Amino acid sequence: MKPTLRAVAETVGVxxxxxxxxxxxxxxxxxxxxxxxxxxxRQMGYPGPNPTARSLRRGFVGAIGVLFTSRLSYAFTDxxxxxxxxxxxxxxxxxxxxLLLVPLPGDLVGARKxxxxxxxxxxxxxxxxxxxxxxxxxxxxxxxxxxxxxxPGAQDLWVGIDERAAARSAAEHLTGLGHRRVALLSxxxxxxxxxxxxxVSDVADVPHPTTRERLAGFADAFAAVGVTWPELTIxxxxxxxxxxxxxxxxxxxxxxEPPTAxxxxxxxxxxxALDTLRGAGQSSSVTGFDDIAEAASAGLTTVLQPGVDKGxxxxxxxxxxxxxxxxxxxxxxTTLVVRTSTGPAPRS
Amino acid sequence: MKPTLRAVAETVGVxxxxxxxxxxxxxxxxxxxxxxxxxxxRQMGYPGPNPTARSLRRGFVGAIGVLFTSRLSYAFTDxxxxxxxxxxxxxxxxxxxxLLLVPLPGDLVGARKxxxxxxxxxxxxxxxxxxxxxxxxxxxxxxxxxxxxxxPGAQDLWVGIDERAAARSAAEHLTGLGHRRVALLSxxxxxxxxxxxxxVSDVADVPHPTTRERLAGFADAFAAVGVTWPELTIxxxxxxxxxxxxxxxxxxxxxxEPPTAxxxxxxxxxxxALDTLRGAGQSSSVTGFDDIAEAASAGLTTVLQPGVDKGxxxxxxxxxxxxxxxxxxxxxxTTLVVRTSTGPAPRS
DNA sequence: TTGAAAGCGATACCAA
DNA sequence: TTGGTATCGCTTTCAA
Numbered sequence: 001m002k003p004t005l006r007a008v009a010e011t012v013g014v015x016x017x018x019x020x021x022x023x024x025x026x027x028x029x030x031x032x033x034x035x036x037x038x039x040x041x042r043q044m045g046y047p048g049p050n051p052t053a054r055s056l057r058r059g060f061v062g063a064i065g066v067l068f069t070s071r072l073s074y075a076f077t078d079x080x081x082x083x084x085x086x087x088x089x090x091x092x093x094x095x096x097x098x099l100l101l102v103p104l105p106g107d108l109v110g111a112r113k114x115x116x117x118x119x120x121x122x123x124x125x126x127x128x129x130x131x132x133x134x135x136x137x138x139x140x141x142x143x144x145x146x147x148x149x150x151x152p153g154a155q156d157l158w159v160g161i162d163e164r165a166a167a168r169s170a171a172e173h174l175t176g177l178g179h180r181r182v183a184l185l186s187x188x189x190x191x192x193x194x195x196x197x198x199x200v201s202d203v204a205d206v207p208h209p210t211t212r213e214r215l216a217g218f219a220d221a222f223a224a225v226g227v228t229w230p231e232l233t234i235x236x237x238x239x240x241x242x243x244x245x246x247x248x249x250x251x252x253x254x255x256x257e258p259p260t261a262x263x264x265x266x267x268x269x270x271x272x273a274l275d276t277l278r279g280a281g282q283s284s285s286v287t288g289f290d291d292i293a294e295a296a297s298a299g300l301t302t303v304l305q306p307g308v309d310k311g312x313x314x315x316x317x318x319x320x321x322x323x324x325x326x327x328x329x330x331x332x333x334t335t336l337v338v339r340t341s342t343g344p345a346p347r348s
Numbered sequence: 349m350k351p352t353l354r355a356v357a358e359t360v361g362v363x364x365x366x367x368x369x370x371x372x373x374x375x376x377x378x379x380x381x382x383x384x385x386x387x388x389x390r391q392m393g394y395p396g397p398n399p400t401a402r403s404l405r406r407g408f409v410g411a412i413g414v415l416f417t418s419r420l421s422y423a424f425t426d427x428x429x430x431x432x433x434x435x436x437x438x439x440x441x442x443x444x445x446x447l448l449l450v451p452l453p454g455d456l457v458g459a460r461k462x463x464x465x466x467x468x469x470x471x472x473x474x475x476x477x478x479x480x481x482x483x484x485x486x487x488x489x490x491x492x493x494x495x496x497x498x499x500p501g502a503q504d505l506w507v508g509i510d511e512r513a514a515a516r517s518a519a520e521h522l523t524g525l526g527h528r529r530v531a532l533l534s535x536x537x538x539x540x541x542x543x544x545x546x547x548v549s550d551v552a553d554v555p556h557p558t559t560r561e562r563l564a565g566f567a568d569a570f571a572a573v574g575v576t577w578p579e580l581t582i583x584x585x586x587x588x589x590x591x592x593x594x595x596x597x598x599x600x601x602x603x604x605e606p607p608t609a610x611x612x613x614x615x616x617x618x619x620x621a622l623d624t625l626r627g628a629g630q631s632s633s634v635t636g637f638d639d640i641a642e643a644a645s646a647g648l649t650t651v652l653q654p655g656v657d658k659g660x661x662x663x664x665x666x667x668x669x670x671x672x673x674x675x676x677x678x679x680x681x682t683t684l685v686v687r688t689s690t691g692p693a694p695r696s
Numbered sequence: 697t698t699g700a701a702a703g704c705g706a707t708a709c710c711a712a
Numbered sequence: 713t714t715g716g717t718a719t720c721g722c723t724t725t726c727a728a
Contacts, residue, residue: 002490004721015699020723029697051467052404053721056704059399076434086424092451094419098466099449100411105440109506117410118446119399119467141395142350297645302680332369352705363715368707377713401705404720699728705720712715 005049008041011260023049055119063098064088064318065120067134069127075101078240078268079292080124080307084148087311088124095319097121104134112137122318124311125149128211139277144321146314150209157321159330160316163210165332166303167217170287171263173301173336175225178345179261179285184218185232185248185273186211186265187240195238196251203229214265214289233259237269245272253280261285267292267302274298274341299340304331355399356389371397403467405482409587412436412666413468415482416696417475420451426588426616427640428655429474435659436472441669445469450550452482460485472659473497476556493668494662498557505669507662507678511558514651514682515565518635519611521649521684526693527609527633532566532622533596534559534613535588543586544545545601560611562637569588581607585617593620601628608693609633615640616648622646622689632638645687654680 014037021028022037046226055061066088068075085099089171090100102118104111108288113139115123122136123145125131131149135156139146146157174182188208189198203219206212217228235251237244245268250257262277264270269286277284288295288302294301313330322328329343357367363386368449369376370385389396403409419533420486423429433447440447450466452459463471463485466685471486471493474616481496483504494505522530535555537546551567554560567577583599593616600606609632610625612618618636625632636643639652661678670676 006721016722017700017724018698024723031697048464049723050404050721051399051465052409052498053704054465054723055399055467056398056404056706057721057723059704061467063467076430076437082424082430086421089420089424089449089451098413098451098462099420101447101449103437103446116396117402119403119409119411140393206704238689294499294642294645299644329456354705365707365709365716366714370709395713397707398705401720402707404722405705405707407720486723643700697728700726702724704723707718707720709718712713712717 001019003044003046005034008037008044008046011044012037012040022329029296052119061119061121062096063100063120063246064092064315065100065114065118065123065138066104067104067123067125069104074239074241075103075126078266079294080266080268080290082303083125083292083307084126084311087308087313088309088315089311090313091312091319095315096321108133116141119123121234122146122317123156124314130295131209135258144277144318147316148310148314150213155325155328157328159317161305161332163213164217164220166262166305167214167289168220168266169217169334170264170289170303171218171221171300172224173338173342174261174263174285174287174345175221175227175343177261177285179225180222180225181231181233181257181259182222182227182261182263183235183249183252183259184215184265185237185245185261185269186215187233187237187244189215189234189236190280193234193236195244195248198234198236202229211265220261235239235262237272240266240268242275243266244271245269246275247272249273259284260343261287263287264291267295267300269296270302271298274300283343285345291337295337296339301339301342304337306316306337313339351392351394353394353546356385358391360388360393361383373610379566381505383411391544395614397654400467409469410444410466411448411468412440412663413448413450413466415450415452415463415473417452417482417499419627421473422587422589423449427642428614428616428638428653430659431655432474432659432662435656435661436663437659438656439660439663439667442667442695443663443666464489465497466477468496470692472662472666479557483509492666494665496658496662498561503673503676505662505665505676507658509653509658509666509680509682512568514566514653515562515611515613515637516568516590517565517684518637518649518651519566520572521686521690522609522611522633522635523569525609525633526691528573528575528693529581529605529607530570530575530609530611531583531600531607532563532611532613533583533593533598534563535585535592535617537584542590542654543584546582546584555586559592559613563672566611579599583679585620589614590616590623592616593619597621598622602638606630607632609635610636610691613637615643615648618650618689619643619646619649622679631638631691633693635690639685640691643685644687649687649690650685652685 009019023036033207125147202215215307235247267288267290291304357364370382473495536559550566582595585596615636615638636650
């Protein structure tokens with residue numbers, strides 16, 4: 001068993017406070033005594049103040065949590081999530097804080113538990129589907145948090161983009177190219193759907209806020225050229241991975257009139273779509289969302305959102321909450337990046 | 349202020365233990381009483397047992413730490429590090445544990461402090477240059493750890509590859525193709541070196557264990573065909589990024605007789621080298637190390653090491669330490685993957 | 697400059 | 713099934 005601060009105090013023959021000060025407040029005791037304490041401590045194998053005990057007493061932890069809806073290992077599968085994490089890490093590093101990655105199990109009870117058990121000073125909520133429940137749990141703990149999905153009540157800290165407008169910009173690019181018969185590809189479309197073609201009677205039925213907003217943005221652009229929601233093909237992917245994107249798009253082959261373009265809600269899905277379509281020799285247009293590094297090399301037309309910034313500013317908002325309520329909401333810019341994966345719709 | 353367990357106990361009119369049991373050991377009290385406690389707690393706004401206090405009392409945290417030598421944000425810059433993290437995350441998730449990413453400041457004192465303050469049950473040490481100091485600090489805390497760099501004493505938990513043999517395999521591929529005048533590219537070659545050409549009188553002088561072993565492996569292969577260490581050009585990169593690789597290789601242009609091949613200690617550096625060389629219209633051979641996803645699309649010849657496995661098995665070793673001392677060391681296989689970035693040396 | 701005492705918030709043993 | 717009590721390891725006024 002490792003010795004405790006108390007043991008050190010007894011061995012040196014001073015009080016616990018003094019030993020504590022030797023570590024945390026060097027100016028509170030003579031350099032000589034301090035050195036004697038530190039030496040004895042080392043000699044006894046005392047590992048220094050126990051972080052957990054210190055946190056309990058001090059009332060803060062020195063770590064912020066990052067919440068992921070999906071399995072934690074997926075977080076690293078999506079390069080955009082990695083960008084976000086990079087930004088959060090930068091800010092955390094800057095503030096001498098650690099990063100606790102908290103995986104949220106699929107079930108609500110488990111998710112709530114995970115949030116309740118995390119020893120952190122605050123949370124960055126990355127893309128939580130059931131945001132409401134999660135956020136309520138965080139609030140119940142009285143901890144600050146920053147969210148990135150569709151703008152909730154104006155009093156919460158939020159860093160994000162105009163999802164709907166961004167999606168619309170990609171879709172307008174396609175309508176401009178003459179595309180009218182298209183498929184929208186996303187994960188998290190409806191709960192418990194099998195991958196492939198799905199019927200969604202109304203965009204508003206999509207529970208995941210980000211997915212909903214992006215689909216709605218796509219639809220806006222098509223509505224503007226007379227293509228209504230029911231005319232859009234919806235493709236559900238099993239999860240947000242390249243493989244799932246590739247798989248979902250296979251369902252298009254069964255259609256009598258396959259769409260001339262696929263609009264994906266993420267680059268990884270779009271890349272998967274390209275894998276399948278190009279593999280089958282089809283030249284359908286494909287757009288993505290995020291602009292991850294691979295998008296460039298694959299020539300994917302996509303919506304760029306500043307991922308690292310998003311992470312960094314989220315964390316900064318957590319560390320230095322603005323006094324001004326206005327500044328609670330940070331809207332980041334997006335840009336449509338046109339590459340070679342999109343082209344004119346074939347004459348019909 | 350949020351109410352505490354104690355307040356709940358007083359309000360309900362039961363003892364603290366009973367309230368505690370209501371949360372942690374449902375079988376220790378009647379369903380009815382439990383429900384009454386939980387209801388009152390919710391009503392009072394009690395957020396559930398404080399994780400820090402619980403950790404202190406229980407003596408364990410439910411999180412493992414991952415240590416990176418370099419800046420934490422760099423961890424996400426290198427796809428191989430991301431692979432490793434993915435593996436660790438998988439195992440952690442499986443054990444219901446969280447992942448604490450601990451940024452290590454550049455200075456030793458700061459780094460030691462970071463390790464001392466991390467509230468975790470153990471550490472995965474990823475590629476720590478000053479491994480010795482860091483590992484000593486962890487040991488002083490009495491926490492278990494797993495390391496991945498060059499095999500230390502046989503009593504430590506270790507998951508890794510035969511760095512030297514793996515590097516040698518890449519170099520032998522090049523000697524087989526007739527290359528004799530080559531450059532070795534790495535970050536962390538010597539402390540405080542400016543990027544570009546460096547003189548290293550002896551491989552043994554390289555302090556970073558992984559770098560040293562890989563360079564030594566490269567040298568082995570060339571020694572076997574009569575090319576000695578001083579004849580090898582050493583290129584230092586500012587850090588392990590594509591940009592730094594591209595930059596370092598520019599120094600070759602100044603050489604009277606530029607090398608016919610570049611052997612990099614990582615894929616990101618190799619990709620950077622390709623950027624510069626191909627950009628200058630040169631067809632020099634380039635090899636990498638790791639086999640990240642981009643290596644395939646870039647046609648990079650490289651040494652594949654199982655990154656996700658490395659992470660997963662590291663974490664597993666931490667969670668279920670083998671009783672058998674033999675099993676403390678896990679050696680993972682590597683494979684040379686030959687693609688298009690290497691070819692015969694030009695006739696001189 | 698040093699020490700005494702009071703918690704921080706919860707858990708777990710053991711007795712009732 | 714429930715409660716009393718000691719304790720986890722440290723920090724922090726406040727007084728000496």
